[in-house]
Amino acid sequence: xxxxxxxxxxxxxxxxxxxxxxxxxxxxxxxxxxxxxxxxxxxxxxxxxxxxxxxxxxxxxxxxxxxxxxxxxxxxxxxxxxxxxxxxxxxxxxxxxxxxxxxxxxxx
Amino acid sequence: xxxxxxxxxxxxxxxxxxxxxxxxxxxxxxxxxxxxxxxxxxxxxxxxxxxxxxxxxxxxxxxxxxxxxxxxxxxxxxxxxxxxxxxxxxxxxxxxxxxxxxxxxxxxxxxxxxxxxxxxxx
Numbered sequence: 001x002x003x004x005x006x007x008x009x010x011x012x013x014x015x016x017x018x019x020x021x022x023x024x025x026x027x028x029x030x031x032x033x034x035x036x037x038x039x040x041x042x043x044x045x046x047x048x049x050x051x052x053x054x055x056x057x058x059x060x061x062x063x064x065x066x067x068x069x070x071x072x073x074x075x076x077x078x079x080x081x082x083x084x085x086x087x088x089x090x091x092x093x094x095x096x097x098x099x100x101x102x103x104x105x106x107x108x
Numbered sequence: 109x110x111x112x113x114x115x116x117x118x119x120x121x122x123x124x125x126x127x128x129x130x131x132x133x134x135x136x137x138x139x140x141x142x143x144x145x146x147x148x149x150x151x152x153x154x155x156x157x158x159x160x161x162x163x164x165x166x167x168x169x170x171x172x173x174x175x176x177x178x179x180x181x182x183x184x185x186x187x188x189x190x191x192x193x194x195x196x197x198x199x200x201x202x203x204x205x206x207x208x209x210x211x212x213x214x215x216x217x218x219x220x221x222x223x224x225x226x227x228x229x230x
Contacts, residue, residue: 032215036153038153041223042222043203043221043222043223044145044153044203044220046216046219049218055218087153091210091214091215094158094214095167095168095169096155096167098155099152099154101152
């Protein structure tokens, strides 16, 4: 089973600032990596797939990078609606599909 | 607009059973793999089970193998999760999700239903 590790657990950022979230896989997952956003009381929403491709309707301020075992989600200028929990997920070696433990982006 | 609607859920005693359903619309259900994912209170996301578009292949997390069964009725555009021998640790919000098959037939999850809450308690 591939273990996904996200850092930091919590990121405190001021609106308008840049946020950088990291995700590491215990072995290479190629570029088969997705990012999801989850707000309280809501279902997760797909942001990024194939490590760097934005899903339909996702603003350009969200970008993903990386391949192999190291990945980054960058939010270029945080908006109020971006404060949420973000999860990475690998879909290269399944089953199981595995998620990171999440990074909470909170208002500084 | 793709929709996944999950009625049901509820409170159930340990050892009892419960069936979740996920009714979909606005896409051709019979051509997509589907998943169930759960989230215990205050915790992260945990994949639970998956099924191929035609029901021919099914996969389960070790934590539910032998107790949960995923199935689908393509004529009714509905996904199911039969949960038997429920335990307190199965208490969670359960989500159904649509698959975008890109790696050996399955891949990431592009649309999710709203949560259905399952509480296992005596």
